[in-house]
Amino acid sequence: MAAEQRSTGSAGLAVGSGSRLSRTCVRAVLLLGVLVSLFPFYWLVVLASGTTQDIYRYPPKLVPGPHLLDNMGRVLDTVDFFGSLFNTVVVAVLGTVLVLFFDSLAAFAFAKYEFPAKRFLFGMLLVTYMIPAQLSLVPQFVTMAEFGWAGSLKALIIPGVANAFGIFWMRQYAQNSLPDELLDAGRIDGAGFFRLYWTVALPLFRPALAFLGIFTFIGLWNDYIWPLVVMIDPDKVTLQVALANLNILYNTDYSLVMAGALMSVIPLIVVFLVGARHFLRDLAAGAMKM
Numbered sequence: 001m002a003a004e005q006r007s008t009g010s011a012g013l014a015v016g017s018g019s020r021l022s023r024t025c026v027r028a029v030l031l032l033g034v035l036v037s038l039f040p041f042y043w044l045v046v047l048a049s050g051t052t053q054d055i056y057r058y059p060p061k062l063v064p065g066p067h068l069l070d071n072m073g074r075v076l077d078t079v080d081f082f083g084s085l086f087n088t089v090v091v092a093v094l095g096t097v098l099v100l101f102f103d104s105l106a107a108f109a110f111a112k113y114e115f116p117a118k119r120f121l122f123g124m125l126l127v128t129y130m131i132p133a134q135l136s137l138v139p140q141f142v143t144m145a146e147f148g149w150a151g152s153l154k155a156l157i158i159p160g161v162a163n164a165f166g167i168f169w170m171r172q173y174a175q176n177s178l179p180d181e182l183l184d185a186g187r188i189d190g191a192g193f194f195r196l197y198w199t200v201a202l203p204l205f206r207p208a209l210a211f212l213g214i215f216t217f218i219g220l221w222n223d224y225i226w227p228l229v230v231m232i233d234p235d236k237v238t239l240q241v242a243l244a245n246l247n248i249l250y251n252t253d254y255s256l257v258m259a260g261a262l263m264s265v266i267p268l269i270v271v272f273l274v275g276a277r278h279f280l281r282d283l284a285a286g287a288m289k290m
Contacts, residue, residue, distance in 0.1 A: 046064050048258040096213050105197060140230075
């Protein structure tokens with residue numbers, strides 16, 4: 001009996017030590033992944049705080065230099081940073097809000113309602129997602145010119161208020177997270193389509209909306225080709241187009257370019273941290289309810 005207890009205790013000790021070892025390995029791998037993910041941002045700070053000569057040094061400098069504020073000041077003197085930043089914020093915020101509204105509304109209809117040609121329309125929607133965006137630049141610019149929107153911020157916001165990826169993503173989420181029983185209960189209480197969407201569907205869509213909002217905001221913030229084509233007024237360009245002027249063909253000051261890139265990425269980091277916090281919190285709440 002004593003021998004059996006000793007063997008059981010030894011087995012439990014071995015299992016406990018193995019479990020601790022596995023947790024330690026998992027944490028080490030996660031820590032390594034975090035460091036690898038953060039290194040490009042750290043390297044951007046190093047390059048932005050030095051000079052172009054420091055960038056070409058070998059071996060390279062691995063610590064930030066003393067020129068970060070000077071480089072940022074030269075960026076402000078070279079381009080209209082705050083004006084283009086304002087244009088980018090307007091486009092990214094309004095575009096994201098409209099995408100979240102229209103994509104979630106369309107996804108709610110596709111996921112929970114039956115109407116004629118539903119499968120055909122959804123299939124055509126997916127087909128449009130497979131078409132490269134570069135193919136639509138010319139016809140889209142002609143359309144914006146016909147509307148009189150070329151050179152206006154409306155040309156950057158309105159054409160993208162509904163997109164195939166967002167509708168597909170929200171539809172898949174709605175099918176799995178929105179029980180039909182909740183909708184039936186709302187219909188019994190006399191709720192119509194928009195009331196069901198606003199009071200029943202949207203609160204359950206928050207994790208998916210957080211992801212789609214981050215994805216859309218970053219895409220609009222970093223967009224370069226379409227604003228370069230349609231913004232014919234140089235005073236209304238977005239941030240990425242304005243910062244491209246720092247990259248001179250024959251005499252590029254790379255420390256200046258890196259400082260501009262750092263200044264443009266800081267708002268994205270803030271948006272990601274805020275959005276990711278809500279995304280993870282809603283996921284955790286949903287898991288606890290399940």
